[in-house]
Amino acid sequence: MSPADAAPAEPSAHADLVASLDLASKVRLLSGATTFTLWPEPSVGLRELRLSDGPTGVRGLKFSGGPAVALFPNATLLASAWDEEALREVGGMLAEEALAQGIHVVLGPTINLHRTALGGRLFEAFSEDPLLTGRLAAAYVSGMQSRGVAACLKHLVANESETARNTVNSVVDEATLREVYLLPFEIAAEDARAWSMMAAYNDVNGVPATEQHHVINEVVKGEWGWDGLVMSDWFATKSAAPAANGGLELVMPGPDGPWGEALVRAVEGGEVPEAAVDDHLRRLLLLAERVGALGAEPEAPQDLPAADSPQRVEQMTRLAASGMTVLTHRGPVLPLDPSLRITLVGRHALETVDMGGGSAHVNPVHEVSVAEGLAAVLGDALTVVDGVEVRDRPVPARTTWVTDPETGEPGTHSWLYARDGSLIEHRHNDEAQRVVGFDEDFAERVATVVTRARLGISGRVELGVIGAGEWQLQAGDHRAEASLRVVGTGLGEEILAPPSTFDTVELDGSTVVETTVRLVGSDRGADDPDAPPLEGVGMFGLIARPARRPAGDAIADAVAVVAGADVAVVVVGLTEEQETEAVDKTTLALPGEQDALVRAVAAAAPRTVVVVNAATPVLMPWLDEVDAVLWAGLPGQEGGHAVAAALLGRVEPAGRLVTTFPAADGASPAWSVTPVDGDLAYDEGPFLGHRGHHAGRAPEPLFWFGHGLGLSSWEWSDAALSATGTPTVRVTNTGPRRSREVVQAYLEPSGGYVRLAGWAAVTLEPGQSAAVEVPLDRRVQRTWDAAAGAWAPAPERPAGRLLLARGLGDVRATLELHAG
Known part of the structure; x- marks a missing residue:
């Protein structure tokens, strides 16, 4: 089968439009115009198409600093309801969020499988099972596309881990590829006619996913007869002719990339049939037609729910609580009796993690912690005590601790300068961390960023900076300098895994801190002191928070408080250090001394309930010492309200696990995420997760796939x-x-x-x-x-x-x- 023969996309419908364009114009339309937009072409009635990341919310056209939007419960939590109607509702809600911003394509759902629990990006994907994943994805897609917004199935294919994600070669036999990893894509394409798919970063059996003639042309477009568009993951395309012949329609982002003049030359030189380019463009025009960007412009919808409206609060609370899963329950402790003396313990109770890291991150309209959610119901009857430290790396300052000295609003203020010292822009930042240089539309590249903030904390404070560059920091009498570089070589690590440094200092009263960073994107040129700065891309931020306490002191405080309670609720979990794009986990153990905290509280309290604030499996060495365990996932903007509803029985936590929980590190059919000589061998074949445990290829798990007790x-x-x-x-x-x-x-x-x-x-x-x-x-x-x-x-x-x-x-x- 030639590339041009692979399931043409309604050739008669748009053939005249395609024929009206010359080759260069056709090729231009097949690469992005900006980071998240596509080129318009008025001569054929094509308007700008706008794309947005979307697994847990529609972020918009900016990677950071965009509008405040709705933050949804994460995919594993939504999937745990085993409810196609709930996922159809989610798809419709995401479409409304997209329509409110003029977004045409939402980049989701993620339907890769939970092959190994070490995968850092599993929180974006539904489950370890292809049928469950496919049917839930089909419902999600149907709900979204019924409102005229395109879904994008990602990432095609065998893209189950993040280690060396840009170079790894996934080695998968054909039977396993067909029966397991392609099946969710097949179900969502067949049952919901998803309008687009995204080709992954990795290679599959030695061929880049963006050049997969076998998968894209022969299977997806040929055997399945699918008529949608295949786009690349951002910066994933490695070639012109092989990718165009391999079935890829759209290279993202733009305007630069490997196509353009290179693809024009490849067509003119006979490497790529122009018929293949024509089919790619027909599929793009079909997508544009489906989302209302081709021909007559549809009327904009009115009266869409606001992200913080009562309707959204109810939906987000119900959807999150319904997927929460009761893992163990010994004795009549759940639902909690609100007349009892309840003590809430743990850093995750105060700083609940509601979303994972990377491209799934959004700027939420608000986030409700578990402490806030329970206090809203229990009032002063609730006692709250902090727990042990849960992070190894520092995080940006919370806006409750920093104020913009120019505007008085929570946040910081930045001045952006070009290399010649001219001011490009100054702006207020709602967060203490922002991306610079990735999706800006400035006429000049940013070379230096100065940021100022007034600190609302004093005493022993951790004070520092995040981001690759040459730094200077001043706060009162404290001065510091640092040269930070990205350590890894993966794509986008300047944004997804920026370096950081901090000092512990004593601060008195209200202090204004000022940081200056000369942008340096990586180690390139670092050995040459005369090399000009790389006016690059990066995530830059301010670290400011009370200094961490010894774990023993935090545990002692918790034990003293829970001894006087009827029930202790301990909230433990993971953070974006473990559950994030670009980084895999190394263990399923809870970080820090959280296990010691649970054991100490369980020994001191009459009854103990543990809430696990994590999207993926964790080890539970204290399981036999507590009365109940509620797995709460990453519950989104209403997380605290949802946990309170589940614990108090106002919404039944009727979830069933979508991933097998191994009993120990390594005790699963597939484990390692580290390539060997570039290859990651899927040697377990179809025996991933519960299939392998059931076949005796791994020990008895801690909790089986599908497990959940309800109330x-x-x-x-x-x-x-x-x-x-x-x-x-x-x-x-x-x-x-x-x-x-x-x-x-x-x-x-x-x-x-x-x-x-x-x-x-x-x-x-x-x-x-x-x-x-x-x-x-x-x-x-x-x-x-x-x-x-x-x-x-x-x-x-x-x-x-x-x-x-x-x-x-x-x-x-x-x-x-x-x-x-």
């Missing part, structure tokens, strides 16, 4: 297969509360691996029963015949077993299957 108890009976092979089972709510049950069906074919084949949910009052039918998805019953290079014929009824379960560790019924 009630259930009996199951009368499991059977219908005449069409559909499983049914009667479930009865035997507990005291209205509750939601999720019936999961796992297919275990003879000689094959176990896999989720379907699920269905029901909500019942106490004592009620209902028969639940679980439709099975035939796509997970297929097997790829490597010898034939095709799908093996699927039997009407495969031989094997069907497991009906409340999670793969709690199988309630086994139904034998006989081929037929």
